[in-house]
Amino acid sequence: MSDATLSGATAPATAAKPVAFRGGGFAPRPHRWVGFVVFVVLILIAEWGTRAGWISALTLPKPSDVLATFGELYQSGMLFKHLGPSLARLFVGALFGVTVGVSVGVLIGLFSYVRAGAVPLVAALFPIPKIALLPLFVIWFGIGEGSKYALIAFGTFTPTVVATYGAVDNVDRTLIRMGQSFGLSWWSIVRKIVLPGAMPGILSGLRISLAIAIILLVAAEMLGAEYGIGAYILQAGSLYDLERLFAGVVILSVLGVVVSALIGLIERRVLGWRT
């Protein structure tokens, strides 16, 4: 039979032509090295420009100088003197904001009245710029670590709430009906169905909240901080020391990427059940 088919194909009484290909595309493929190359090329262009002079020293610092500044910072031990307090502030502030945010978000997700009361409040708090409130925060929480924690906590609170109640709303209702149909208690349903089901949404909200926390570090350290990456950047900015400014910004940027990678890791660990 395959013979017949073949001869049919080779002796076309009627024309046999292959089916035209028209698929493919619209499916991104990873090319890891490209991202790396882009970074290297951008840095090289900046280096070349600043050396050759067609990028003025006022516009951009020499990347090599930034690196040198970073080296100094590391060798003098100042890097960790700045990084330590910043990380502590990030950790405490975000921990507080996220904990309260998740709790409030879950309550909003579970209780209609809490939702009706809290959602408009959160919506009204969301667009308030935290730096505008700096003078108040000093009065409310003092100039010590308290106001820094409070600022970061406040900044992470609102996005966490929004992400959390969205996640609770998105928990598959059939799973909840299933729990009820098997006579599970309300508390069991919340603990064993609603919370794990809301985890993916909460974690992806965490990604945003922590990015915001890092951004707010600078604002927080406007409040009488001597050490900290934000304070370092602010000081560099006020002295118009571009090398140090960029070194600080790079540190924050790396911090952001690291935090995001960490959450990715947690997601892969905790959410391995997702398809």
Added chain:
Amino acid sequence: MSDATLSGATAPATAAKPVAFRGGGFAPRPHRWVGFVVFVVLILIAEWGTRAGWISALTLPKPSDVLATFGELYQSGMLFKHLGPSLARLFVGALFGVTVGVSVGVLIGLFSYVRAGAVPLVAALFPIPKIALLPLFVIWFGIGEGSKYALIAFGTFTPTVVATYGAVDNVDRTLIRMGQSFGLSWWSIVRKIVLPGAMPGILSGLRISLAIAIILLVAAEMLGAEYGIGAYILQAGSLYDLERLFAGVVILSVLGVVVSALIGLIERRVLGWRT
């Protein structure tokens, strides 16, 4: 037959008991008035506290004074003198940031190489606090409107990119295969399938981007702005004039709620096809 059933039920040789109800709950019901009541109660408590003195004048202004300040602001015509430039900055900056962001996001969504190059870059830009870059923005864009537009554009750019390429990734692949199977051109597929399909994701990204734009207004108006809500707030903060500070913050908050409502309106208009 129904007679027989009834008599069977009323004369229980074996016990007939109603099936126990165990459903309900986990379905939020709207109670619009609660949100309103919460606001009113909070404001009344603040008014009471500040009048009675157990909230010090340093901690919170009297809500009635804030209202009076707002009234003055309105009557003196200064409200619009401040609101006008701020809205213009928001509009131009966000328009620019969102336009470029959507374009870059779509390109990332469509081309693997663009994705590989641009995604790490955007991820690195995301956690950079915009206020840290203020001194640079002054050099790059001047202290006129340029730097304000640039700051807001830069702030809205990154979240828009992330939302957009996520939205493009989420466009139903079967719809794209369908387009290909009917011999639609690449450009037709992008225009008629990918872009409309990504609309919901882009619009919900817009919600976040615009909230960020409003938050950045204050940072933007740090740079030599005489008029503007952000400038008004900053000045009130430096003069420690809490009434004006709160009046300004309330304006921003209302602005945020209005923008969010506007997007909701657009969504209902444009995305009426969603189930």
Added chain:
Amino acid sequence: MDIRLDGISHSYDGVAVMNDITLDIPAGRIVCIVGPSGCGKSTLLRFIGGLERPGQGRISQIGEPPEGCLNPLTYIFQDFALLPWRTVEGNISLVLEDHGIKGARAREIIGDVLARTKLTDFAKALPKQLSGGMKQRVAIARALAVNPAVMLMDEPLSALDSQTRELLMDDLISLWSRQPFTAVYVTHNLNEAVRLGHQIVVLSRRPGRIQEVVTIDKPLDQRQFGDPDLDEKQKYLWQLMRDEARAADAELINV
């Protein structure tokens, strides 16, 4: 334990979805409910299981549930309703935990129901690793674990492809043959209805009312694929419902 439905009527937001439904579900039998889309089958099943309350009428259980019954009225859902973050075992132990059954006793029950549904090798698998047919088997095992008096099944096979559906019908029949259970079985599929039902309740279009109750006396384990008697019944049912099904299908949905 029997179930009695007594003059059930209901409407959602002023739209009547069912009208005066009176029905007896005798112990040890499978009652199938068929009817066009939107006629209120799922709603009726929710009423029976106590997940929702009918606007009018009464649902009662007559007699006591059997010894050792943890959850008299137990559902099997169309989309399986397995917790994706728990293994097969974990999904079953979920419904035991709340009844205080843990440790050895739980292991024993789980082992037993997994064996009955031929899932012993899959105890540690996550739902995402299973095909649709296997997932529904897990859901059945979970239902068996609580030793229900009545099983409430809402189109349990309609998310499966038709070959898997055949396989699962065989499984259900053999489970019932070994130990008869009471079930209310909602389906669109007339073939399933004639294969599994002792009684088949035909509902009309929305608002659903009972149009006819068809009884099939042939024992379950003698019902074969392509059995002429059953084909006859199925043809009869289809002819009863065809026009209504077409009308229901052509309705515009008001969203």
Added chain:
Amino acid sequence: MDIRLDGISHSYDGVAVMNDITLDIPAGRIVCIVGPSGCGKSTLLRFIGGLERPGQGRISQIGEPPEGCLNPLTYIFQDFALLPWRTVEGNISLVLEDHGIKGARAREIIGDVLARTKLTDFAKALPKQLSGGMKQRVAIARALAVNPAVMLMDEPLSALDSQTRELLMDDLISLWSRQPFTAVYVTHNLNEAVRLGHQIVVLSRRPGRIQEVVTIDKPLDQRQFGDPDLDEKQKYLWQLMRDEARAADAELINV
């Protein structure tokens, strides 16, 4: 226009999914492809439509497509693939626009295919307002609009409930009877296969190879619900596939 498949083999990431498939699809006939889950049916259909390229082998079209054919190889998808933001009309005009058909000519074609699928009253409806059955009718109308030489259908009815499926099978039969079309029809449902197929190609488990080709000579419009001849064929097919289906169902998915 005929289609010829010539020694098609393919593997994804080293996993062979089909093996040496050689097959002729003659014009004017419906060829059904059945086989257990994951045996490569959908992949094969993508190869035939040119959406993907096989690792080995050749697919050719023999002869010219008929006059006025805009898109010789046209799909009908399991999940309808309607653009939710376009009306019924708009979804059909989508596939005409790119061939430069607009205005009066487009309206004429759209009116014609809507009439053939009894959708005239629904021209302005959005997909979200339609039931599953109506959506698939729209997809069929869209396919008819481009006047295809061969229709490639990937489980077109398996997202529908079984009553709607019956209705649509009738519609397909009456469409074919009025004007025979060529089709490759992939399905899990042996009942559909024996009702619609002139030839039924049975594939083995992954890697899919042709196990048997069953021919049914009875004209489509004479095939009835519960026809004993067809039941016979269906039983035969099921017996061919049963064990493989069970094995395929019990496979763990490696995610």
Added chain:
Amino acid sequence: QGTKIKVGALRFTSHSGSFVAKDRGYFADAGLDVELEFFQAAQPMAVAIASGDIDYAVTAISGGLISLAQKGAIKVIGGALIEEEGIDGQQILASDAAYKAGITDPSKLDGKAYGVTQTGSSFHYVGDKIAQAEGISLAFKPLQKVGAVVGAIKSGQIDAWNIVPHIAKPLAGSGAVHIIGAVQDYLPDYQTTTVFTSADNAANQRDKTEAFLAGFSKGVTDYNSTMIDNAGGEAGVDEMVKLIHQYVYNDRPFEKAKPSIVNGTMRINEGAKLNLASVEDQLAWFKAGGYVDSGVTIEDLVDTSYVEMMS
């Protein structure tokens, strides 16, 4: 063990009074155990006094300070930095571009952009006073932070600014800006900064407050005599600079820091005397501009009972 107090400071030479008093034990002699609390900007320092986080600080008079005083939170109790003829004080700077365009004198600034940190800041006061004296008008550009103003003037986006000498001189030295005048020509005896504390300290903690002023004054005396009157010769200056260097520019090596510290030398009032006239003038200016409530009085702002008022 003395009374514990917290003193706010910026890392500027103008805060040397506190540094010297602490380092040389003058605070301890006065029975105080002082902890220095450093700030990045003056404004939060005023708020921190109001919130009770710190007890005493030195800063310029700004709208915020007056506003907090009116709320009954803080009080000015003495003077610190002052413009004195013959000693380099605050300089008026012009950007390179503006200078090249012929602005070599403050009188030519009519219509030009003048940098300030905030509307209602001390820079704004000084700028406006210059404008009034020259009969010109200036466009004030609020840029929030000193760093931003530096950037703006370096790149020519604003035309002029006034700033303390230790920032002005290195900037001018680099050629990016030019000094076109001195503030003291327009505001002789301008009370640049003042000593202030919480209203509670001023009213109810008299002993503590007097002890602080005593210690602070001793520090000031040492500083003035060494740095301005050159009482200790070059060695004295070196020693003093070393002391200050612990707090100011401490991230630079001593050799690099020394010129900046020496450049920053300005007279600090002996005995924390206060030029009340200058303060009154400032208050009047803030009221006239509407930056503070028109009901504020000098009594709200200043507690004159602690130090001698200059005439």
